[in-house]
Amino acid sequence: MNWDKKDLLGIKGLSREDIILILDTAESFKEVSQREIKKVPTLRGKTIITLFYEPSTRTRTSFEIAAKRMSADTINISASTSSYVKGETLKDTAKNLESMMPDVIIIRHSMPGAPHMLARIMDASVINGGDGAHEHPTQALLDLFTMREKKGKIDGLNITIIGDIAHSRVARSNIFALKHFETKITCSGPPTMLPPYLEDLGVKVEYNIEKAVKNADVIMMLRIQKERGGISYIPSIKEYSTLYGLKASHLEKAKKDVIIMHPGPMNRGVEITDEVADGPCSVILDQVENGVAVRMATLFLLAGGDG
């Protein structure tokens, strides 16, 4: 199995084999982060730019740490401190950055398709670090990595995703990725937050959270995407947290060894209680740790080799 793609724009466009190759490569890189000296020379001389037009703690830091552990040089640009505020278009910014010969650009943008546009006009590899409510491929990959690590496999898992599915790029990328495996996916949340296309994707819709978590191997909680108007789809946060917040009592309905995931940032007391977030079933911080390994793997596959 070989990697032959210039960019990583979404899970759509990846095959099951591509996904497994990334996860296997990430497994090899995880060891590097567990060393005393966390550095390998693999991407020495490569320049990696993160270009973030939306706020981020985890994804940007994770990419930067991943790149640095492989000895690449990293430059971080965030919209608020860039020429964007002076009116420069994304295309012009991209063209200017390209002149400085970067090897990989990781972009996060509120506009779906922004990374795809960049990929068309740039020679550098482009990684989608989240584009609007469209896709967030590295998050889905680190989620699958965590599931495989904790459960030993992905095939055969029952996965329940709860929350603001309609505005969640994490949910979309996860569904695309999990559909490559023999999984049963159930989505739950207020009807206004469950998009109509879910059933076409082969996903079960269950409005009642108690029923949705029944027999689940994995429960993935999502926050309300306030920046994409999520709040206007529900009567009140209080009602939402009563009906769709994950509480310890829900876990009894799931499989005994259920794992609780959350891509972060968490809104404690809204979609998840402290008890669950910090409880023994939570793998939320493992997800963050695995994120670095998965991003090392994607950078390696895109920037390594002669492609």
Added chain:
Amino acid sequence: MKNKTLLDKKALERTINRITHEIIEKNQGCGALSLIGIRTRGVHLAQRIRDKILDVEGISLPLGILDITMYRDDIFKLKSPVLKKTEIPFDVNNKTIVLVDDVLHTGRTIRAAIDAIMDLGRPNKIQLAVLVDRGERQLPIHPDYAGILYTANPEEEVLVRLRELDSKDDVIVVKPQ
């Protein structure tokens, strides 16, 4: 294509036995030794050496597996490099390590392997054991234990085949037509 056999099954076994005895002799027993095999065939050779040492000395040495892909100097020239796991389940600090590979050629693999081990700590000593030394070094690297010397032409390919992977044991030289 005409292949030449350098070592057949029996000869291969004898050669591994000799290397094993040399390792034991040079290190005056092998209580403080650790073995690290370079993927892929070096790992199986290292396993055989470990088994042999267990037979002869009654000591089971720690065995590590090293994938050098992250340390290659030609990583950007490869079409699509494939990374496998490195598993070294022991502390390399202050150890004597015997690095095991199948064929020694340019020395670049060994350079990468030494760098990879050094990133894990500061071993006391690193020794090199190879089954075949085919010459044509591009770096100042010399094996401590060499099974056979065969000065190959650049166009020749020296193949070590091991039963664990290739369902037979031998070393052959493949000449292009």
